[in-house]
Amino acid sequence: MSILVLAEHDNASLKSATLHAVTAAQKIGGEIHILVAGAGAQGAADAAAKVAGVAKVLLADDAIYGHALAENVAKLIVGLAGNYSHILSAATVNGKNILPRASALLDVQQISEISAVESADTFVRPTYAGNAMTTVQSSDKIKIITVRATAFDAAAETGGSAAIEKVASGGDAGLSKFLGQEVQKTERPELTSARIVVSGGRGMQSGENFKMLEEVADKLGAAVGASRAAVDAGFVPNDYQVGQTGKIVAPDLYVAVGISGAIQHLAGMKDSKVIVAINKDEDAPIFQVADYGLVADLFTAVPELAKELNK
Amino acid sequence: MKVLVAVKRVIDANVKVRVKADGTGVETQNVKMSMNPFCEIATEEAVRLKEAGKVTEIVAVSLGNAQCAETIRTALAMGADRGIHVQTDVELQPLAVAKLLKAVVDKEQPGLVILGKQAIDDDSNQTGQMLSALLGWPQATFASKLVLNDNATANVTREVDGGLETIEVKTPFVMTTDLRLNEPRYASLPNIMKAKKKPIDALTPEQLGVDPTPRLKTLKVAEPPKRSAGIKVKSVAELVDKLKNEAKVI
Ligand SMILES: Cc1cc2nc3c(=O)[nH]c(=O)nc-3n(C[C@H](O)[C@H](O)[C@H](O)COP(=O)(O)OP(=O)(O)OC[C@H]3O[C@@H](n4cnc5c(N)ncnc54)[C@H](O)[C@@H]3O)c2cc1C
Ligand SMILES: Cc1cc2nc3c(=O)[nH]c(=O)nc-3n(C[C@H](O)[C@H](O)[C@H](O)COP(=O)(O)OP(=O)(O)OC[C@H]3O[C@@H](n4cnc5c(N)ncnc54)[C@H](O)[C@@H]3O)c2cc1C
Numbered sequence: 040m041s042i043l044v045l046a047e048h049d050n051a052s053l054k055s056a057t058l059h060a061v062t063a064a065q066k067i068g069g070e071i072h073i074l075v076a077g078a079g080a081q082g083a084a085d086a087a088a089k090v091a092g093v094a095k096v097l098l099a100d101d102a103i104y105g106h107a108l109a110e111n112v113a114k115l116i117v118g119l120a121g122n123y124s125h126i127l128s129a130a131t132v133n134g135k136n137i138l139p140r141a142s143a144l145l146d147v148q149q150i151s152e153i154s155a156v157e158s159a160d161t162f163v164r165p166t167y168a169g170n171a172m173t174t175v176q177s178s179d180k181i182k183i184i185t186v187r188a189t190a191f192d193a194a195a196e197t198g199g200s201a202a203i204e205k206v207a208s209g210g211d212a213g214l215s216k217f218l219g220q221e222v223q224k225t226e227r228p229e230l231t232s233a234r235i236v237v238s239g240g241r242g243m244q245s246g247e248n249f250k251m252l253e254e255v256a257d258k259l260g261a262a263v264g265a266s267r268a269a270v271d272a273g274f275v276p277n278d279y280q281v282g283q284t285g286k287i288v289a290p291d292l293y294v295a296v297g298i299s300g301a302i303q304h305l306a307g308m309k310d311s312k313v314i315v316a317i318n319k320d321e322d323a324p325i326f327q328v329a330d331y332g333l334v335a336d337l338f339t340a341v342p343e344l345a346k347e348l349n350k
Numbered sequence: 351m352k353v354l355v356a357v358k359r360v361i362d363a364n365v366k367v368r369v370k371a372d373g374t375g376v377e378t379q380n381v382k383m384s385m386n387p388f389c390e391i392a393t394e395e396a397v398r399l400k401e402a403g404k405v406t407e408i409v410a411v412s413l414g415n416a417q418c419a420e421t422i423r424t425a426l427a428m429g430a431d432r433g434i435h436v437q438t439d440v441e442l443q444p445l446a447v448a449k450l451l452k453a454v455v456d457k458e459q460p461g462l463v464i465l466g467k468q469a470i471d472d473d474s475n476q477t478g479q480m481l482s483a484l485l486g487w488p489q490a491t492f493a494s495k496l497v498l499n500d501n502a503t504a505n506v507t508r509e510v511d512g513g514l515e516t517i518e519v520k521t522p523f524v525m526t527t528d529l530r531l532n533e534p535r536y537a538s539l540p541n542i543m544k545a546k547k548k549p550i551d552a553l554t555p556e557q558l559g560v561d562p563t564p565r566l567k568t569l570k571v572a573e574p575p576k577r578s579a580g581i582k583v584k585s586v587a588e589l590v591d592k593l594k595n596e597a598k599v600i
Contacts, residue, residue: 108517109479109489132511135475136491139444143480148445148565151474161569166472167367171376174570214488215519218505222512231511235600259600267529277494277509277530284388284468284529286511292599302366309577313597315589321582330580330597333589343586348600 040069040159043097043119045112045128045137048075048083050105053090055232056129058193061090063186064127065194066156070094073201074119076112078105084203091198101208106217107133113140115209120145120181124159130185130287131231138185147179152287154190168283168306188231189289189310223276230279233262235292236308238281239274240266242297242318242337246274251341252296258348264288264308266298282307297337300325317341351461351498351521352407353396355430356451357389359414359421360471369573376571385421388466390428390534391527395496396464397429398532404498407431409458413450415439419550426545427537433550434458438562440555444472446562448480453558455485460522462504467492467526482524490519494530 042064047054057073064071072095073087084098097119103111116137120126126141128134130152142149154172155163161176162184230236237256239249249263256263264286265279281288283306293311298304300316300323308314309328316329319336326332333340361367362382369376385393399405410425412418413436422433436450455463463482468475482489490496490506494514497505498521507516509528537545555562583589593600 106515106517109491113483132492132509136479136489139476139479140483140489142476143445143448143483146445148443149474149476150566151476165574166571167361167376168470168473169574170367171369172572172574173568174572175566176569177566179565214523215490215517218516218518220510220513220515222514271529276513277528278511278513280529283470283473292593292597303363313593313599314577314580315593326582327579328577331589331592332580332582333586334582335586340586344590347586347590 040124041122042067042069042071042125042127043123044071044073045116045126045134046073046075046083046087047129047131047133048077048080050077050080051082053083053086055193056131056188057087058090058196059188059191060127060129060186061092061194062191063153063156064125065092067125067159069124072097074099074116076104076107076115078102088201088203089197089199091195093199093201096201096203097206098203099206099208103208103211107137108215108217109136109140110212110214111209112137113144114212116141117144118209119206123181125182125184127184127186129188134185138183142183145181145183147181147183148177149183149185150175150177151185152187153184154187168302169309170302187287189287227256228260228262230262230264230281231286231288233290235259235261236264236288236290237261237294237296238264238266238298239269239296240298241268241272243269243274249274251345254345255341255348258345266304295325296341298325299323300328351405352409352458353399353405354409354411354455354458354460354463355389355392355396355425356463356465356477357393357410357412357421357425358386358466358469359383359412359418360386360469363387363470369571373570373572375568383417385424386466386469388468388527391529391531392464392466393425393428393430394532394534395527399498400429409434409460411436411451411454413438413442413447422550423545424537426548427542428535432548435550435552436555436558437552438555440562441564442562443564443566444474444476444480445565446560447477448484449560450555450558450562451481452484453560462522463524465524465526467528478524478526485524488519488523490517490523491526492528493525494528496525496531
């Protein structure tokens, strides 16, 4: 059995989501190959070759893979699929965009966002916003799987010495084109891999007020997240959203400020090790999952927290 | 241009879903069902395109048991022109849904198909991508903005991990909706009445030449581990002390 893991990367380096997908591949068992499809992606391939437990890195280096357009990357995967029993990716936006396309082309029913491996053909996945854990068995010849990164530990970044093999480009499908992006530059850690996350909700009242949270986050080395309500209201950009239909996080510490704790929000953070809630409503549902709850007005509690952390 | 929207009937987003005691699924008896919220966004986008004169006809498609007709009625009340109901009691998985939708697309020849990015019950996030693959069309997933250009292309802004990204796709194409694309309207009473007269065609998987047999077998459905509430702290100072000395996370 050989397993192909699609790398999440920015050409220069490997994103940590890939390390979690590698661990899921190890649980399935078999020889693990990582596919790096990119433009000028030698750096990412070098990083992939060092990951513990990886036997081979496939590097498809072509300008057409520069922005991970699904039509092109799926085509590449389909060309390689014959050699593999399993094809995996982390359930990042790219993974969710590309793998179902490859699955349909291979006539395979993908298994989305698995949280556990029971055997080579049986997996557990959260459904209904994480309220039902469903165990499914696949009868397809190739298993195509996206992996919930928070459910698997990261494989060690070093220790491996895989060979890097260049593979031919699959060619441009000619269906779509990248035009541009609006990406926020931040010195803070990535939301999905941060050890601590500080999130704000509708209770923050404005984008301006998020500065208070950022101050606390910077003292803790934390990422900043938000509820859907805060994103919809325009306080913060879309990529801050934590939840069923946003990002799934499971940090050591999650601090929810002015967030009520709707099912859809809990779906994205309830596997955090320690949860803190700051809310002025003592009946807010978020307190039902919080290890430490503080019933207080956030406009006094958050500045106080910043001060207390200075001590 | 004709637009097809796929609308799925799901357990309402506000319902607290319960796993059945025998572990075969979730409780659906006497549970409120609604149109999947992302499909409402899909329908709304189609209606806005029609109101802007860019689209001539909207066809709402749902696949599943008899009650799916109600979900199609909801789309018709929002402004879709007619419905197609692919009737089946078989459990439909995304690949089968995509194959059935492809067969409908082959008959209807729309210039655009809009789907939700994910259904909030099974949370698969696959169907739109699979449909575009089977059609050999471009895919514009997780859309937060759509601009139809005059030269048979469209610019679509997508919600991605780092922020937003804009791509250009050729028409015809498949788009899946993200939350910020629009705010769906509530159907007015006169429009709900009018919707009752709009036609819904019924089809079967056999008529469409598709075998919808599931590929994934559900072995078990279980409740997730419960998290219990911890303690309430009285002050910020106590909170910081607990985090430092008890939980040891800062
Ligand atoms: C299809 C669908 C998908 C969704 N996906 C997501 C998702 O991925 N992520 C997500 O988060 N939500 C999601 N939602 C939305 C979700 O249902 C809730 O509406 C949302 O999470 C509420 O955000 P909130 O807690 O910030 O706002 P609210 O529910 O309005 O809560 C605000 C809280 O702030 C508190 N507060 C107000 N002022 C203060 C103050 N001064 N001091 C202290 N506390 C204060 C209030 O007591 C209240 O508890 C989704 C909904 C649907 C239908
Ligand atoms: C435990 C369990 C038991 C289940 N049992 C059954 C069952 O007995 N019978 C049954 O029918 N289903 C059943 N389902 C649901 C079924 O498995 C899912 O509907 C199917 O896998 C599709 O996944 P999805 O809707 O999450 O796809 P997604 O890819 O998340 O859907 C995205 C979009 O595709 C479109 N779409 C998807 N499905 C349809 C549809 N049917 N009609 C129109 N548009 C659609 C919509 O636009 C939707 O927004 C069950 C699910 C679970 C978790």
